[in-house]
Amino acid sequence: MTPTADTLHGRFLEHAAKTPDAPAVFSDAGVLTYGELDRQSALLAERLVAEGARAGVAVGICVERTPSLLVGILGIxxxxxxxxxxxxxxxDERLRFMVEDSGTRLxxxxxxxxxxxxxxxxxxVLGDAAGTAGGPGGTDRPVATVPGDSAYLIYTSGSTGRPKGVPIRHSSCAAMLSEADRIFAECDLSGVAAVSSVCFDLAVMEIFAPLSRGGGVVLLESAVHLPESPHLNRVTHLNTVPSVMASLLDAxxxxxxxxxxxxxGETVRRRLVDRVYxxxxxxxxxxxxxxTEGTVFCTxxxxxxxxxxxxxxxxxxxxARLYVLDExxxxxxxxxxxxxxxxxxGLARGYLNRPRLTAERxxxxPHLVGERMYRTGDIARFVPGGELEFVGRADHQVKVRGYRIELEEAEAWLSGCPEVREAAVSVRAADGQQDAGSLVAYVVPHDGRGGESADRGPWLDSALQSRITDRLNGALPDYxxxxxxxxxAALPVSPNGKLDRAALPEPPTPDAPTAVEAxxxxxxxxxxxxWxxxxxxxxxxxxxxxAFYDLGGNSLLLVRLAKRMGQRFGRRVGVSDLFRFRDIASLGTWxxxxEQGATPDAITEARRRATARRSVVRGRGRPSGG
Structure with a gap:
């Protein structure tokens, strides 16, 4: 049975049958046509069925951003x-939890x-003969997909300290794609930049909106890598957060x-829109x-x-049905x-293995018998013309550079560190935009180094911070x-004894160190x-x-740095070069x-160090959706 337009991938198959030679994926590795993507994913699907894949079963995909990622998703x-x-x-801890919580066996x-x-x-393993060929004798065939089956399972930040899985049905995806057709009817989707991590649902629209219309997916590591893509001139449509868009304009x-x-993912300001136009x-x-619970977007x-x-x-x-309601x-x-x-x-069924949380959210x-609605936790108001104005949050969920974060989850992991007695997390604004800022942790240390007086003001301790963040890096995504x-010395509390987030102080200004090696x-x-x-x-x-990021840099600033270096030194400098050479010494040597083919020892060592730490830089500035 061939999937219909009521599934996430059905319309891709229709275009693959009609225009097999049309380009489907543009990447650093080259161009993959609809026919090739169809053939490879079909072979993979047969192998997966032979291994036990079927409706209601989650199959994990852990693949870097290459065409194999799309082959794998379509094959599943x-x-x-x-x-x-x-x-x-x-x-490792995050990946292990997601696999165990979802019951993934393949x-x-x-x-x-x-x-x-x-x-x-x-x-x-994709690329292995066993990972791309069909089952014994090629007799296994993909099973029929129906609109009520789950298409994907995405984990979002959770207030309990554990991420929560959101399964989304094919029917919800199909409705989203039909609405995208209406909204983007006059837009050219022949080259849609795919810059969001597939762990965020914006990636679903980036991949399947073009593939459902016969367009192309320009697969990139992230939005900040756009300027150095060999397919830059093919990009016609981009989904991103305002802070990244501003950086691209600057650069x-x-x-x-x-x-x-x-x-x-962040508040959109008129001045940025004017800059774009x-x-x-x-x-x-x-x-x-x-x-995520509403399938990518609802307004x-x-x-x-x-x-x-x-x-x-x-x-x-x-x-979508949207209501602004009182308590x-x-x-x-x-x-x-x-x-x-x-x-x-587009409404999800609920959260995987979280019946109590599902019942709460x-x-x-009450306005439509037999139907449900999701409490978004967002505060909004209707304005003249039937439009909605976003006001803020009713809880402690935030978005930082497009990433959805439950502050309680970050606080729970912080409190689990042996160096920490109490902890709170807040967002400090950047350029007047609260959701374009950065996460700041407030910690009462376990060793009581706050001094004898509880009136002591806030202080910084780079060594202690390093120990704490090293632990967190082993359990949490970089963002x-x-x-x-x-x-x-103590967290501020309100008269009723609860944490007073509004009273958390501004971070102290760090002491300016003297350069160790000028x-x-x-x-x-x-x-x-x-710099x-x-x-x-x-x-x-x-x-x-x-290192650039140890001095307060992030990948958004790297876009500006790459442009300025190109102007100063009269040569092409890409963000990927700055990921490889993370300090001034290795950059200068490069x-x-x-002889561009030469690889001095300093550069080799810089590449090794950069590979080990590059995810830290990317996570701090790369948006991937919400």
């Missing part, structure tokens, strides 16, 4: 199973990511053929909103050129702020690890000057062995090396 869907995305850069990977896979499931890294942009050839800018706003005022999050999609679930009038509730075709819809740890060559001196300008530091505080 065609086997009738749902895919569980596992980012190879996630900590896992796809690649040679490069094989050692990142948790123990337990049967592992098939002149917007693809020349880009014609439509979807911004989301005024500084590029983009014809349409959208503001999108939606939780969209086409932010017109020259439109006054700050953008709203738009009107409900045709597949008694009564509708509020236009202009009144209340909690936003979501229902409709997925409640009966959930606080960038700064502030130490307190710049010695003209190239190193120039690099120090560039100092971008990081807003005094040049004398930057040593040639300091820039001064006349």
């Amino acid at each position: 869907l065609r086997s009738g199973a749902c895919y569980l995305p596992l980012d190879p850069k996630y900590p 896992l796809l990977t690649s040679v490069a990511s094989r050692d990142r896979c948790p123990q337990g499931p049967t592992v098939l 002149g890294g917007v693809p020349p053929g880009l014609r439509s942009v979807v911004l989301g 005024d500084g590029t050839e983009v014809e349409r800018v959208f503001n999108g909103y939606g939780p 969209f706003k086409l932010v017109a050129r020259g439109e006054p005022g700050e953008p709203s999050i738009g009107t409900p999609s045709s597949t 008694k679930l009564r509708p509020l009038t236009e202009g009144e702020a209340g909690e936003l509730y979501l229902g409709g075709a 997925f409640v009966p819809d 959930m690890v606080p960038e700064t740890v502030v130490f307190l 710049a010695g060559t003209p190239t190193e001196v120039a690099l120090v000057e560039l 100092a300008e971008i990081l807003d530091r005094a040049p004398q505080t930057i040593g040639v062995r300091d 820039l001064d090396t006349e």
Whole structure:
């Protein structure tokens, strides 16, 4: 039985049958056609069925961002199973929990990511004969897929300290894709940049919206790698967070053929929209909103050129029911702020293995008998014209550079560190945008080094912070690890004895260190000057062995640094080069090396260190959806 348009992948199969020679995936490895993607995923599906894949079964996929990732996802869907995305850069503890909690017994990977896979499931390696060929005699065939089957299972941050799985049905995905057709009817989807981690549901739209329309997926490591992609000129459509879009504009890294942009995950400001229209050839800018539990998005706003005022999050999609309700679930009038509730075709069933949490968040819809609605935890209001204005959160969930984070989960892991007696986590704004800032941890240390007086102000301790964050890096994704740890004698509390988050102090200004090893060559001196300008530091505080991200950098700033270095040294410098050479000494050696094929010892060592730490940089600045 061939999947229909009511499944996530059915329309891809229709295009593969009609136009097998059309390009489907553009990547650093080359171009994969619809026919090749169809053939490879079909062979893989047969093998998966032979290994026990079927409807209701989660199959993990732990693969780096190559065409094999898309082959694997499509192969899992065609086997009738749902895919569980596992980012190879996630900590072992996180991957192990997701596999065990989901009951995954079968896992796809690649040679490069094989050692990142948790123990337990049967592992098939893509590229191996056993991982791409059909079953014995080729007799196994993918089972039929029906709209009510789960298509994917994505884990989101959880307030209990454990992530929670959200299974999404094929019917919900099909409704989302149909709505995307309507919203993007006038947009060119021949080259959609796929920049979000598959562990975030925005990746579903990035991959399947173009494949459902015969378009192409431009597969990239992240949005900050756009300027150096060999397929930059093919990119026509981009989904990203405002902070990344601003960095691309700053660096002149917007693809020349880009014609439509979807911004989301952070507050979208009018000044950024104006910059996009005024500084590029983009014809349409959208503001999108939606939780994972509602299948990617539930509102969209086409932010017109020259439109006054700050953008709203738009009107409900045709597949969603949205209510603004008070604490008694009564509708509020236009202009009144209340909690936003979501229902409709995109609504998830609930959380995997979390019946109590499901009952709390997925409640009966009093406005429609027999239906349910999801408590988003977002505060919003309807404004004239039926549009929604986002006001804030009702709980302690935040979004930082597009990542959805439950502060309680980060706090739970912090409190489990032996160095920590009490902990709280907050977001400190950047450029006036609370959700474009960074995570800050507030810790009362176990050894009581707050001094004898509880009135002692906040302080920093780089050695103690390093021990704490090293522990967190072993359990949490990079984007959930606080960038700064502030130490307190006691956490501030309200009169009723609860944590007073509003009273958490601003982090102290770190003491400016003296450079341990100063710049010695003209190239190193120039690099120090560039770093100092971008990081807003005094040049004398930057040593040639300091790492960019250890001085407060992130991958968004690396985009600007790459552009400035290209201008200063008159040669092409990419973000990937800055991932490889993380300090000034190795960068200077690379820039001064006349024979580009040569690999001095300093550069070899820099590459080794960068490989071990590069995920830290990427996690701090790379958006992947919500």
